[in-house]
Amino acid sequence: MSQRARLGVIAAAVVVAVVGFVIASSSGDNTKESGLVHIVVRHAKPVGGVREITVKKGHRARFTVTSDVADEIHIHGYDLHKDVIKGGTVSFDFVAKMDGGFVVELESRSKQIASLKVLP
């Protein structure tokens, strides 16, 4: 293959790749903010397993935690803490400015109750 043909093949491949990327990246999903998620903690465990809260970066993340044990609710990464009393409910409402996956847990028990996913 001549040098020119080689460059031609490479150039064509680069064009295909770039066009493919533009088309593919524009077809992302449209999740924006979570509805209000209610997490219920019974016997120090989340009812129904670890809940997933999904929001898009820059949008509001909203959820409440009702717990039958007193503990501190901690959202890692964001480092938000709120104390919940036995039988009490606390709510979180904040703008998700960092993307990534973040653990929400009963701090003193190191027990994960929810997973906050902030999509880029």
Added chain:
Amino acid sequence: MRRRTAVAVALATAAAAVWPDVASAHGLVGRADLPIPSWLFGWGASIVLIVSFVALATLWPQPRLEQAVERPWFRIPAWVDPICGLIGVALFGVVVYSGLEGTSEAMNNFASNFIFVEFWVGLVILSVLFGDVFRAFNPWLAVGRALRWAAARAGLSSPVRRDYPAWLGRWPAVATIIGFAWLELVYTQKTPQTLAWLCIGYAVVQLLAMAAFGIERWVDNGDGFTVYFNLFSRLSPLIRRDGVLHLRPPLAGVPSMPMVPGSIGLLCAAIGSTTFDGFSNGPVWASLNPDLQSLFKDLGSSTNVAIELAGAVGLLGCVAAVGLFYRLGVRGMQTVGEGYPSTELARRFAHTLVPIAFAYALAHYFSLLIYNGQAVASLVSDPLGDGSNIFGTASAHIDYGVISGKGIWYVQVAALVVGHVSGLILAHDRALSLYKRVRDATRSQYWMLVVMVGFTSLGLWLLSAVRQ
């Protein structure tokens, strides 16, 4: 952040750990990577295929990297080695001291952060950029050389050396790398104190082995970390020879890698352990793991031991799967003309896995380095986690905004694609020099292409199948 799970397992949580609770070790971690989305997976896979066919059509017809020329750049002054050695020994001392005397919370102890982030991940990247950096700072190597120098000055003759057995090759290094991966990814009780004692134990074993087999002979083959970082330094454009720093084309150091026994095992260990890191956070392992654990519990293990044994099975399984897949590709290549035995072909093409190993490491550990690497700022001021503030930086926080989640995805996919292309280039170059007929060389490469596409697709799948 898979990684961080491992890195940061809290003893307290670990003590009570059963599978679902292991995820709570994440808690110490802060921020986890999101799985790459399906559009990026599809695009990455397409790029790999396009690039592969373009490579087959356009790569050079004569071997280039096999006889690449190294150009001398400058002589490294004689005082550099002792200084670097001193820094290495000092850092080793700080790590061991922090580990022994500091807090048992991994995240707040300098030792854990330094070993799992700066050392294990940071040095891989430094090696690719600047060559064999670890050899210069290797603390046990520095101590060994200092003792030899002192003994010579005192007129003591060096003790009788045993010959390093040729069959042993790099197998001690393979065991070290798999052992370290198990410690990082599986072991439930890795307190900073345990790490410190392991550091001391490892260094003592290295010194004894150096005394038995000779310093360089041992370090080049048996010291797992020297061997591991040297592997990646072969990708670097910088190489030191006889005290002179030389420049060479990127990748040109890889074909000259000596294929002593254990070399293929080393590459499989490097790729397989990173594979397990991704795999153990994916859905397949999540369904396999509880069964394995209950099997070990039924056999009489405690909960923690069952977790550790199940993890060991998974880790060794991943290493074996990587090796098996490579051997299958080589089997295919054997069917192509000129009748090379498959063991010979396996040795001749194993070096093409070096860039794949780096791509896997970068894709899996990049966010750990970028985020948790920042913790070093606060930890140098408070290495023991006791509230001290030596340099006034103890309150520094990790800035998770330093790179976006999308940026991390792109780095991960780019690493895999570039690793793939580098592997193809190396294999192509080797085939040209190995096969007499160009036609055989080309046909042999269909098989290497299958191997490379397989590893790259596996890498993409691991990144896309992260369980949160």
